[in-house]
Amino acid sequence: MEIIAVLGTGHMGAPIARRLLAGGHRVRVWNRSPARAGKLTTNGATVAATPGAAADGAGVAIVMLTDARAVEAVLFGPDGAAAALRPGAVVVQMSTVGPDEIRAVADRLPAGVSLLDAPVGGSVDAAETGTLRIFAGGSADAVANAAPLLRQLGSIRHCGPIGAGAAVKLVANTGLVTAVAGLHDALAVAAALGVDRQSALEILGGGPLAGAVKRVGASGSSFAVALAAKDARLALRLSTSPPMLKAALDLMQAAPDQDADLSSLVPPTS
Structure with a gap:
């Protein structure tokens, strides 16, 4: 063998x-x-x-x-x-x-x-x-x-x-980090309008951000904020600087714990 x-x-x-x-x-x-x-x-x-x-x-x-x-x-x-x-x-x-x-x-x-x-x-x-x-x-x-x-x-x-796998992975990670950033913002709006967090998550979990809701609630994931930001910078360098990805990168770079999982961008309370 x-x-x-x-x-x-x-x-x-x-x-x-x-x-x-x-x-x-x-x-x-x-x-x-x-x-x-x-x-x-x-x-x-x-x-x-x-x-x-x-x-x-x-x-x-x-x-x-x-x-x-x-x-x-x-x-x-x-x-x-x-x-x-x-x-x-x-x-x-x-x-x-x-x-x-x-x-x-x-x-x-x-x-x-x-x-x-x-x-x-x-x-x-x-x-x-x-x-x-x-x-x-x-x-x-x-x-x-x-x-x-x-x-x-x-x-x-x-x-x-060769190279196509790397390209697809960057597309997938772009979708992930922008969705998590979108969930962060949606919950911030919910808090400002007095919508309780659990209700907001239930509503969002049935819509376009369902994958992000599932991801931040997962218990067996480990994708450090710093690594996600590294991938976002790489995607930005190779693309036309999409604004949502730039905003997601700003959010990740401002995170206090760069070693924490990506889900930490959407903390349990906000």
């Missing part, structure tokens, strides 16, 4: 690794903070000291990191994973980065090593239950070859060539 390397075992990488281990795969993990990776040994993972050591001999390397800079360092920096991968290996890049950045990664991989652009929709709860939405960019053959593995993590939508 081939080795699967999981590079990055934070909020999302750790449950992904656990899903693969539960499916009977051999998993080797690496994380910048070794203690986080070390917790996965109880599930059967092997911990590597460097990204390169994790990727050495692996057939698949799953990358789940904070941003493009981290992806660059882990794949191509000192002791990076890319140089350790052998022909025939596949890098499944699940971090949220821009389409141009993911295409640049594809161009730099060693000969014979392929890339699947595969960011995900869903949070920790979806990663734990194998119900992520995987936005796949790459050739039809590459997606088909990776499908048996990816289906253990969730459903797959083939979005187009």
Whole structure:
């Protein structure tokens, strides 16, 4: 059985690794903070000291990191994973980065090593239950070859060539953050007009903001405000500066706790 390397075992990488281990795969993990990776040994993972050591001999390397800079360092920096991968290996890049950045990664991989652009929709709860939405960019053959593995993590939508998955993920996150910001404003209006919060949520939950109401009430989600703001800045840089997204970014940047989940933008009381 081939080795699967999981590079990055934070909020999302750790449950992904656990899903693969539960499916009977051999998993080797690496994380910048070794203690986080070390917790996965109880599930059967092997911990590597460097990204390169994790990727050495692996057939698949799953990358789940904070941003493009981290992806660059882990794949191509000192002791990076890319140089350790052998022909025939596949890098499944699940971090949220821009389409141009993911295409640049594809161009730099060693000969014979392929890339699947595969960011995900869903949070920790979806990663734990194998119900992520995987936005796949790459050739039809590459997606088909990776499908048996990816289906253990969730459903797959083939979005187009390399870069298309990254583009769709930014669209999805734009919808999420603007909807949450819209819910924030709707509840502020409700408070000003004397409409009690629960009634307002019930009304809003039956309308266009139903998804946002469900998201802020979810208990198994973890998407830090700072990361959501990072994605919004990336989408703004690549688009025509849509005003609602700019307003949502202002709200996120003003949040007092940047490490809190996105739902903290709509606090229990207002």
